[in-house]
Amino acid sequence: MSLGEFGLIGRYFQRTALQHAGGNAAVALGIGDDAALLEPTPGCQWVISTDSLVQGVHFPGVYSPFDLGYRALAVAVSDLAAMAARPLGFTLALTLPDVDESWLQGFSDGLARCAGDHHISLIGGDTTRGPLNIGVTVYGEVPAGQALRRSGARPGDLLCVGGPLGDGAAGLAVVLRQSLPEQLDAGGRDYLARRFWQPRAQCELGLALRGRATAAMDISDGLLQDAGHMARASGVALHLQRSLLPHCAALAAWPECQRLDWMLRGGDDYVLLFSIAAADLEQLGDWPVTVIGRVEAGEGVWLDGQPAAADGGYQHFKEPSDG
């Protein structure tokens, strides 16, 4: 990039909307010096997660830059939600093949929308020329000892999810314009495409689960595979009940076998999966969470009493030419 190009790019990311997106005012020094400075809240731990998005792996070749910006930040913030952290800010390492102002406008608008949804600021970044690659690192904080890990599920806990399953995979089918069932109307298509491109990280739910849930994670690779991670980390068996798995109305347009496969093995749902004692669940109030099973002694993930295989799991989006 020439210096002029760097200046141009900087203008899109140094906008007020990205620098002061909300009330989490922990940023002592943002973009413009060698590094950013953040003010920790006394008694809190720092929570950090990093993700990179590559075209053809994490998103299709045809997309709106706004959606891509939103999604890049949302999937990273979802990891903070899973730890019950309050999001504070993010850094962006952006590799771009060229300087396209309409792309930069849309992408930075999408980032700013997601940043505003979570009241976080862009605190630093790095821009390089090369094949498109979007690296987002998110920062949050949690009172010491209150982070929710994958390892705390105990026999007797209920197993819950924070929202409908299968939206991510069905949304991808819509985005890729795969053959869609006739029963799926325009409203359903729009809803699902939006769920794929603009997933809402469940940060508020994560905060509500502090001190209540025993283990939590976000579902990014499909329920069965992610439940397997939690079962292993906690040293327990997770028993799921098929009839309890929640899905949105739009998913009813697909045959049950397809729907179930997406709910169990589809990725990119970004809803929380958590274990919680029944008494603590009652105290959670009116969060729209769904009990989908129980934690028991043993190991592995079980569906209606049978061992459930993740079947190689979900590898996010792959271009059809990937094979």
Place this chain on the structure above:
Amino acid sequence: MSLGEFGLIGRYFQRTALQHAGGNAAVALGIGDDAALLEPTPGCQWVISTDSLVQGVHFPGVYSPFDLGYRALAVAVSDLAAMAARPLGFTLALTLPDVDESWLQGFSDGLARCAGDHHISLIGGDTTRGPLNIGVTVYGEVPAGQALRRSGARPGDLLCVGGPLGDGAAGLAVVLRQSLPEQLDAGGRDYLARRFWQPRAQCELGLALRGRATAAMDISDGLLQDAGHMARASGVALHLQRSLLPHCAALAAWPECQRLDWMLRGGDDYVLLFSIAAADLEQLGDWPVTVIGRVEAGEGVWLDGQPAAADGGYQHFKEPSDG
């Protein structure tokens, strides 16, 4: 990447050498959950910087994976040194075209060596398939209010550098096997190539400058360009004296005009540039720093009394085919 490939890659980065590289024991939870947890030191601010390295932009096509791993982390840590921060840890967002075990071994060994040099741990990461892209985000801390910014230089301060200038650009010439002067012996070549591939971030000097220097930054884009950033941020003029600029013995093999161009406009030196009152410099003790000029009222960067242009500055490494 298949799950098996992810597991294979994970083995290289979850080694003890990277997870517990040193004594900065602030990592409460590292790789393996949704996010990492870090324990802040009471009274400290967090310092964060992100960089991405792309082949053909930041490093040549021919390289040793060990060197690349070392350099990727070192250049990021240098930004912490420039803020007078104590480095604590880093995250790695790695995009790889394929899974090459000897590459992974060398790269992770180089990362581990640099992590060990600075007593920091790899606290989290993300691996994706795609064109090679290395995203490193580093974390450090500094007592509140003691970070060194670019904006504090005051008329009357001395302007100093923490080491020789021009090594990065001369090292790149050696690495690219450009036509080299006959006077440059094998020892000089090795020294310069090592300075390019394994720059030593000046963290200890940064710590020593806390409470003493008035402004600091690391020289990554060339002395004139970076001094220009400091002059603007501080609202002062920086007056450099050509005869004071330090260089290593190996650089004497080149004609003076080439040497001077690299010292003024070459990039990738990663030594600190800082302003400091004369009395405070005396108290600094026996750090090998060099006074190269003075801070005065006014604006811009001056060399021997003449306005000095950065001439478009240094754009890091570019493949010759880039034009």
